[in-house]
Amino acid sequence: MAVETQQRRPSIHDVASHAGVSAATVSKVLSGVTTVKPENAQRVLDAVELLGYRVDPLASDMRRAKRRIIGAIMPEFESEFFGQMVSELEGLAEQRGYTLVAASSRESEAREKEILARMHDWRVAGVVLAPVRNEHGPAAGFMKANGMTGVLIDRVLADDAFDTVSADSASASAEVARALVGQGHRHILVVGLGQQAATVRARLEGFRKTALELAPDIRIDVVLSESDVEPLRMLLRDYFSKREEGGDRPTAVYSLFLKGTLVALSEFRRRGWHCPNDISLIGFDDAEWMQVTWPAIAAVVQPVREIAGNAMEVLFRRIEGEGGPPRARLEPCKVLMRESVGSPGDGPHSGGGDRQ
Amino acid sequence: MAVETQQRRPSIHDVASHAGVSAATVSKVLSGVTTVKPENAQRVLDAVELLGYRVDPLASDMRRAKRRIIGAIMPEFESEFFGQMVSELEGLAEQRGYTLVAASSRESEAREKEILARMHDWRVAGVVLAPVRNEHGPAAGFMKANGMTGVLIDRVLADDAFDTVSADSASASAEVARALVGQGHRHILVVGLGQQAATVRARLEGFRKTALELAPDIRIDVVLSESDVEPLRMLLRDYFSKREEGGDRPTAVYSLFLKGTLVALSEFRRRGWHCPNDISLIGFDDAEWMQVTWPAIAAVVQPVREIAGNAMEVLFRRIEGEGGPPRARLEPCKVLMRESVGSPGDGPHSGGGDRQ
DNA sequence: CATAACCGATAAATCGATTTTTCGCTGGTG
DNA sequence: CACCAGCGAAAAATCGATTTATCGGTTATG
Numbered sequence: 001m002a003v004e005t006q007q008r009r010p011s012i013h014d015v016a017s018h019a020g021v022s023a024a025t026v027s028k029v030l031s032g033v034t035t036v037k038p039e040n041a042q043r044v045l046d047a048v049e050l051l052g053y054r055v056d057p058l059a060s061d062m063r064r065a066k067r068r069i070i071g072a073i074m075p076e077f078e079s080e081f082f083g084q085m086v087s088e089l090e091g092l093a094e095q096r097g098y099t100l101v102a103a104s105s106r107e108s109e110a111r112e113k114e115i116l117a118r119m120h121d122w123r124v125a126g127v128v129l130a131p132v133r134n135e136h137g138p139a140a141g142f143m144k145a146n147g148m149t150g151v152l153i154d155r156v157l158a159d160d161a162f163d164t165v166s167a168d169s170a171s172a173s174a175e176v177a178r179a180l181v182g183q184g185h186r187h188i189l190v191v192g193l194g195q196q197a198a199t200v201r202a203r204l205e206g207f208r209k210t211a212l213e214l215a216p217d218i219r220i221d222v223v224l225s226e227s228d229v230e231p232l233r234m235l236l237r238d239y240f241s242k243r244e245e246g247g248d249r250p251t252a253v254y255s256l257f258l259k260g261t262l263v264a265l266s267e268f269r270r271r272g273w274h275c276p277n278d279i280s281l282i283g284f285d286d287a288e289w290m291q292v293t294w295p296a297i298a299a300v301v302q303p304v305r306e307i308a309g310n311a312m313e314v315l316f317r318r319i320e321g322e323g324g325p326p327r328a329r330l331e332p333c334k335v336l337m338r339e340s341v342g343s344p345g346d347g348p349h350s351g352g353g354d355r356q
Numbered sequence: 357m358a359v360e361t362q363q364r365r366p367s368i369h370d371v372a373s374h375a376g377v378s379a380a381t382v383s384k385v386l387s388g389v390t391t392v393k394p395e396n397a398q399r400v401l402d403a404v405e406l407l408g409y410r411v412d413p414l415a416s417d418m419r420r421a422k423r424r425i426i427g428a429i430m431p432e433f434e435s436e437f438f439g440q441m442v443s444e445l446e447g448l449a450e451q452r453g454y455t456l457v458a459a460s461s462r463e464s465e466a467r468e469k470e471i472l473a474r475m476h477d478w479r480v481a482g483v484v485l486a487p488v489r490n491e492h493g494p495a496a497g498f499m500k501a502n503g504m505t506g507v508l509i510d511r512v513l514a515d516d517a518f519d520t521v522s523a524d525s526a527s528a529s530a531e532v533a534r535a536l537v538g539q540g541h542r543h544i545l546v547v548g549l550g551q552q553a554a555t556v557r558a559r560l561e562g563f564r565k566t567a568l569e570l571a572p573d574i575r576i577d578v579v580l581s582e583s584d585v586e587p588l589r590m591l592l593r594d595y596f597s598k599r600e601e602g603g604d605r606p607t608a609v610y611s612l613f614l615k616g617t618l619v620a621l622s623e624f625r626r627r628g629w630h631c632p633n634d635i636s637l638i639g640f641d642d643a644e645w646m647q648v649t650w651p652a653i654a655a656v657v658q659p660v661r662e663i664a665g666n667a668m669e670v671l672f673r674r675i676e677g678e679g680g681p682p683r684a685r686l687e688p689c690k691v692l693m694r695e696s697v698g699s700p701g702d703g704p705h706s707g708g709g710d711r712q
Numbered sequence: 713c714a715t716a717a718c719c720g721a722t723a724a725a726t727c728g729a730t731t732t733t734t735c736g737c738t739g740g741t742g
Numbered sequence: 743c744a745c746c747a748g749c750g751a752a753a754a755a756t757c758g759a760t761t762t763a764t765c766g767g768t769t770a771t772g
Contacts, residue, residue, distance in 0.1 A: 022752045054477050059728035063757045077443045083433040087460050101457050104443050121410050265648040292621040293649040378722045415758035419727045
């Protein structure tokens with residue numbers, strides 16, 4: 001067993017002198033080099049055990065250009081999606097003997113770049129960046145300019161400099177379209193965040209295309225908030241007020257991101273509309289609570305594990321020097337239909353309904 | 357502007373030779389030592405600017421015993437509470453020029469200890485540990501044995517070796533008791549996780565004491581799952597089955613932790629019980645969704661910012677060498693009463709009710 | 713006038729590992 | 743018998759900073 005001397009940590013030289021060999025030999029034994037006499041190797045191992053020696057990763061990383069640190073930058077830590085993502089990435093990095101340093105850009109591109117600069121200072125071996133906006137922000141530019149190796153995930157489609165991994169938003173949206181149209185919806189509101197250009201476009205177009213194919217007469221309204229979530233609340237409020245006056249309000253809402261789903265729900269609640277009787281609701285991003293509330297909220301589940309797994313795999317390949325053009329990878333989502341989606345006109349409408 | 361040579365990063369020696377001084381002088385200028393001729397200082401600053409030089413934190417940390425790294429260990433990253441906590445801690449560490457390395461113990465004490473060992477390898481200056489179980493686990497033991505400096509937060513009350521910061525569970529529970537008893541509830545179920553001994557006891561006893569003071573005839577049932585969340589679902593199912601047969605089911609449920617609230621909700625939904633007509637519900641830990649669902653779920657809000665702030669403050673004081681006995685700090689919670697809590701017998705009971 | 717004190721700056725040691733170079737020794741070969 | 747190849751291990755260089763010791767030169771002091 002290791003001796004618990006709450007003194008200075010033993011260094012590789014302490015081990016060396018205990019084993020009667022040089023520090024270089026200790027390093028070789030520990031890194032599995034075979035050109036060491038078995039007897040000496042054993043003595044080193046014994047000394048390591050006796051002293052409770054562990055390699056100092058900082059000192060170890062000192063001498064190599066690429067250090068065994070992976071940086072991860074997420075727009076936030078508060079949501080299940082990014083929480084799971086960090087958790088997955090951490091485990092994956094750990095498996096390969098790397099340390100994950102995670103940071104939150106707090107939905108700010110400026111902060112994103114600062115964090116990236118700090119990670120560059122640390123000379124991380126690679127970065128997993130989930131950009132606030134998209135692949136063309138200043139952060140990606142910084143990475144390019146400084147020759148950092150990295151992978152972009154989530155709010156990104158494809159890039160000419162970095163590999164990307166994201167959910168197949170378009171296909172998932174098509175499936176949502178099939179489901180809603182199939183239930184008889186012919187007037188649907190889509191809410192999103194304009195900032196996340198590429199992703200939003202993919203989700204919106206995937207939805208629109210399939211919906212129009214299935215029902216050419218369908219009406220699709222779109223409410224986008226440019227930058228932040230709070231304005232969306234107001235936009236939505238205005239939208240519903242107008243539609244209610246006009247007597248032509250939508251029978252279903254498709255939210256392209258989690259906060260949008262929350263905003264929609266709170267707007268429904270303000271107006272006393274209930275799902276799915278008064279209006280149907282489905283949103284991108286699943287959450288644990290969505291299956292325990294009344295009604296259970298339908299959602300598109302993003303394949304967090306797959307995204308994390310692929311991101312790390314491609315990242316490590318690049319770290320190991322693999323060349324070739326960047327790849328854009330899309331992982332399929334699952335659509336979970338739940339009670340918040342029904343057929344229009346199924347229940348007693350409380351608003352000025354458009355029952356067919 | 358910095359020259360963007362995607363070559364090797366400039367080192368302190370590059371700066372030194374550009375400025376025509378020694379590396380030591382550069383180091384002094386950058387660390388604000390005043391015994392440098394202003395002219396030389398300016399030349400150093402110019403060279404730094406020209407080359408785009410930035411200190412390598414790894415090399416810089418190499419030579420000091422306590423490195424400018426803070427470790428944070430959370431039981432999970434997936435919940436809003438710990439997500440916010442990590443986010444706060446990260447910002448606070450950053451403010452002081454430290455890097456936060458966060459890791460998830462994934463609710464495992466074994467992993468907790470492994471992570472701690474890795475952080476010890478990194479020679480972190482300090483650790484913020486949110487233990488899986490309580491302050492007496494192997495992780496805290498490891499920290500003690502290795503003379504690490506740290507703070508324990510959340511699922512912890514007080515410790516004889518480390519400072520602790522946590523929510524004032526007892527007072528919050530007392531307030532919940534006042535609210536529920538005030539609404540007329542006389543039969544209340546409390547659900548929790550036995551594993552988190554100290555915290556659960558504080559929450560339970562705080563509730564029980566106040567409830568009994570206000571209504572000596574009150575009946576308080578307790579369902580605790582020892583280790584994991586899933587068993588709780590079964591225990592709860594059994595409990596409700598028995599109570600429903602007996603015709604004496606509780607009129608309110610108080611969950612001592614977030615997952616318990618979710619389990620309770622899903623059990624209500626299985627039985628077709630609605631809040632607050634059939635049963636009232638309030639739980640520890642708030643979440644964003646709780647205010648947008650029907651009904652909105654009442655919750656105890658833990659003061660994340662305050663806990664994080666105090667934890668970091670006391671941690672840095674210890675890092676700077678402050679002595680004295682460990683302090684146990686309690687931060688007050690806020691109780692948000694929402695629609696999920698009503699008076700017993702207010703609405704049409706669907707089960708075998710106990711209307712008064 | 714010799715020595716001490718001081719200032720600013722440089723050279724060198726240090727942190728703890730890894731990697732390259734060097735070295736001593738054994739055994740085989742011409 | 744001299745020389746070379748091969749092996750295992752030690753010595754030394756290296757990574758990029760910080761910190762301590764040292765040093766030349768000027769000024770104050772006895």
